[in-house]
Amino acid sequence: MTGTDGEEKQPGRKADRKTRVTVLVALAANLVIAVAKAIGGFVAGSPALLSEAAHSVADSLNEIFLLAALRRSRRPADRKHPFGYGKERFFWSLLAAVGIFVMGGCFSFFQGVEALRNGAEESLSGYVAGLVVLGIAFLAEGASLLRALHQVRGQGGLADGLRDPALRTVVAEDGTAVLGVSFAMAGMALHMVTGQVVWEACASLAIGGLLVYVAYRLGREARDQLIGEAADAEASGRIRALLRAQPEIDSVEALFTMKTGLDSTLVAARVDLVPGLDSERVEEVSVRIKRSITRTVPEAGEVFLDVTDRSEREAAGSPAAAAEGPAATGERGGA
Incomplete structure (x- = not known):
C-alpha cells in the first residue's frame, strides 16, 4: 500500500482554508440578517419576514455544522478509524440539510398556514421597515453568494468546486436565501398594495417549498457519499486502463472504488497475473502497480490488489472444485 499523503494534504488544506473563510x-x-429579519417581522407582523428570519437562523446553525465538518474531517487516521475521518464532512453536511428542512422549511410552512387561517396585522410603517430590511438582506446574501461562486470557479468550476459538500451547501443556502428574500419582498409588497394577506402567505409557503427541495437535494447527495460512493467514471477508467496496460496482468477480474473523503479514495482490484511469476516477482509487480495508480490518480490513497492464480482459477472451474463450492477458489483474500 502506497500513498502521497504529504503531497496531497497541502492543496486540500489550502482549499479548506478558503472554504472556511x-x-x-x-x-x-x-447572524446579522436573522436578527434584523426577526425584529422587522415582529414589528410588521409579517409572516413572510418571520419565515425569512427562521431561514437565516437555520442557515447560521448549518454554517456552524460546516465549520465542524472542515475541522474534524482532516483528523489523521488512527487505530479506531484506519481510513481517516474524511466522511465526517458528509455527515455534518447531512445534518445541515436536516436543519434546513426542519428549522427553515417547516417553520415557513407553519407561518404560511397561520397567515391563511388568521390573517396578519397590517402596519404600513412596519412593512416599509420590513422591506428595507429585506433589501439589505438581499445585498448581503448576494455578496455572500458571489464570494462562494468565486471560490467554486477558483477550484475548477461547478464540476470540481461543488464536490466539496461544505462549499456546495453554502452555495445552495445563499442561492436559496436570495430567492427567498425575493419571494418575501414580493409577498409583502403585494400585501401592502392589495390588502390581501394571501399574497404573503403564498410567499411563506413558496419559501418553505424551496427550502424543503434544497434540503432534499443536499441530503440525498450527503447520503450517497456516506453510504459509500464510487469514484467518478473518469478516475475509475484511468485506473482500469493502467491495470490492463501492465504486461504482468493477464486480465482485470474486478475493480472496486469508494470515496473515503473529499480527496481520498480506496481502490481494490482483483487481477489475474500471467503464468510463470514467482512470489518475489509478484511482490515487486504489486508495489510498482500501486505506485503507478497513486501517481495517475492522486486521490487513491489506499490501494489493495487481490492477485488471483491462473491454476486456481482453472481448478475452480473443474467438477471437483465445483463440488467443494465457492470457498475453494480463495478469491476473498487480499494482497
Missing part, C-alpha cells in the same frame, strides 16, 4: 462570511451575514 467562505463559510465564516456566510455565517456573519446570516
